[in-house]
Amino acid sequence: MKTTHLIAILLSFFILSSTSKILAQSKKTDAGIKPDLSIKKNLTDDQLLDLVQKQTFRYFWDFGHPVSGMARERSNKSFDYGDEVVTTGGTGFGVMAMIVAAERKFITREQAAERTKKIVDFLWKADMFHGAFPHWLNGETGKVIRFSPKDDGADIVETSLLFQGLLTARQYYTADNPVENDIRNKILWMWEGIEWNWFTQNQNVLYWHWSPNNGWSMNHQIKGWNECLITYVMAAASPKFPISKRVYDDGYANNNTFFNGRKFNGITLPLGFDYGGPLFFSHYSFLGLDPRGLKDNNADYWEQNKNHTLINRAYCIENPKKYKGYGANSWGLTASDSWGGYAAHSPTEDLGVITPTAALSAFPYTPEYSMEALKHFYFDKGDKLWSEYGFVDAFSDEKDWYAKSHLAIDQGPIIVMIENYRSGLLWKLFMSSPDVKRGLKTLGFTSPNL
Structure with a gap:
């Protein structure tokens, strides 16, 4: 009986000790970055750039969604959508910002990798349409939140901005360990699954949106000089569903605003x-x-x-x-x-x-x-x-x-x-x-x- 009691005590101690270590590691992983709200007058140019990068990074690190790790659309509530709105394109920017933060030692590489893995794991299970993601997701459930009345499905411009960040992450997280291996594998599987050529509707131009409820009714062709060059580059870069050069020439570059x-x-x-x-x-x-x-x-x-x-x-x-x-x-x-x-x-x-x-x-x-x-x-x-x-x-x-x-x-x-x-x-x-x-x-x- 005494031996059993001793084993129970030791087991409890082991569990508590392990839990403390896990909690400590979790706290380390999610540790916030203290804001510096005072205005310092004697900063060198490099010190000022460091400060701006570090404090701005807090938006993605400290204010990132607690469940998904993704970037929230904005810091103030808008359009009565509540606190759960996360943005796919903005998350691509945030993933790149985490790489900067790791290299600048604002956080550790391990912390950056863990948060990136959280994002990738969430996206792996979130709503997607022919491989493409919507503009907004619910950061807790992974379900689409409509951006406008008919924009409740795929947004290939936001998807291209997201994967600009994720492909960058895939080139950065090259270590042979479970976390970084999983990041690379899941990014590759999702990247390979985006059906870029399907978004042409068999025409020589890309269409911005598709909805399971509204089909192609938004009918928005991506043409003319704007922020969408990356969308055509990513579509041409696809390993399994690429577009041809003619889609770029006849679609994007063939417009009176180009x-x-x-x-x-x-x-x-x-x-x-x-x-x-x-x-x-x-x-x-x-x-x-x-x-x-x-x-x-x-x-x-x-x-x-x-x-x-x-x-x-x-x-x-x-x-x-x-x-x-x-x-x-x-x-x-x-x-x-x-x-x-x-x-x-x-x-x-x-x-x-x-x-x-x-x-x-x-x-x-x-x-x-x-x-x-x-x-x-x-x-x-x-x-x-x-x-x-x-x-x-x-x-x-x-x-x-x-x-x-x-x-x-x-x-x-x-x-x-x-x-x-x-x-x-x-x-x-x-x-x-x-x-x-x-x-x-x-x-x-x-x-x-x-």
């Missing part, structure tokens, strides 16, 4: 809308796609993105509407929250709103000008713009309005594009994928990476 060639503020714009449109066109596709030396018969994409950025800044300096607060160190028009609701800010839709992600995600293209803007946002206006998740989404000195919100699709590019400026890390990883190389070659691209 080529431009005119000058704005004295700067030639090769592609896109007059004045270039919102600056996120030069960010989303190029978190992984390295624009340095990237060319095809249509454009030099480094020139396109740099000139688009310079035109956007030159317009803010010219400030034809005479808005308060615009200038050489306060510029950047792109889609974001606004004093009147969400808006796709650009020189042709100028509401007096500056969005920090516009200038900060442009660091690779205009490092000197982006640093001027960063110092203004942090040192001069930090009391109104700096928050627990980095800079607030947008502001208007004209309206004395400063957002309280943060959006995944705005916070992610800040971290990733600053890192691409500093080290080229995400560009190197994504462009090292054999599938990506094949896809770019299929579409007729040339690059030093190929």
Whole structure:
């Protein structure tokens, strides 16, 4: 009896000890990053970049959905959808941000891998349609949350942004251990299952949406210069369901909003809308796609993105509407929250709103000008713009309005594009994928990476 009692005590001790170790490891894995809300005046440029990347990363790490690990759509409630809305494209940005955080030692590689595995495991069981994911998911259940009345199925643009991040992760997590092996395997299986060519409806163009309830009724062809270059590259890169070059040439590039060639503020714009449109066109596709030396018969994409950025800044300096607060160190028009609701800010839709992600995600293209803007946002206006998740989404000195919100699709590019400026890390990883190389070659691209 005494022996049995002793065994029970020892067994209880072992269980408690093991549980403590598991809890300690769990606590280590999910440990938060303490926000630094004070405005420090004597930071070097590198220290300031470190701080911005680290604090902005908190959006994806500390504010990530507790069940799925995925990125929440925004930090404030919107459209009465509750607390469970996670975004697929924004999660792709978040996965890339975790790689940056691991390399910058904000978190350990093991922590980054564990969180990435949580996301991948969740996606593995979540709603998908012909292999593609919806724009929004319920972060607890994995069920689709409709983005608009008929947008309750596949969204191949969001899927391409998600897999830009996941293919980058597959190139990064190369260790031979159970966690990283599982990350690579599940990403590969999901990647191979996306039926990109099915989304052409047997035509030479990709269609953005498909719904099990509404079919092709949204009927949105992906054409003209915008944020969707990555969608065509990913579709061409597919191992099992690729599109042909003709789909790219006759679909995406065959549109009256694709080529431009005119000058704005004295700067030639090769592609896109007059004045270039919102600056996120030069960010989303190029978190992984390295624009340095990237060319095809249509454009030099480094020139396109740099000139688009310079035109956007030159317009803010010219400030034809005479808005308060615009200038050489306060510029950047792109889609974001606004004093009147969400808006796709650009020189042709100028509401007096500056969005920090516009200038900060442009660091690779205009490092000197982006640093001027960063110092203004942090040192001069930090009391109104700096928050627990980095800079607030947008502001208007004209309206004395400063957002309280943060959006995944705005916070992610800040971290990733600053890192691409500093080290080229995400560009190197994504462009090292054999599938990506094949896809770019299929579409007729040339690059030093190929």
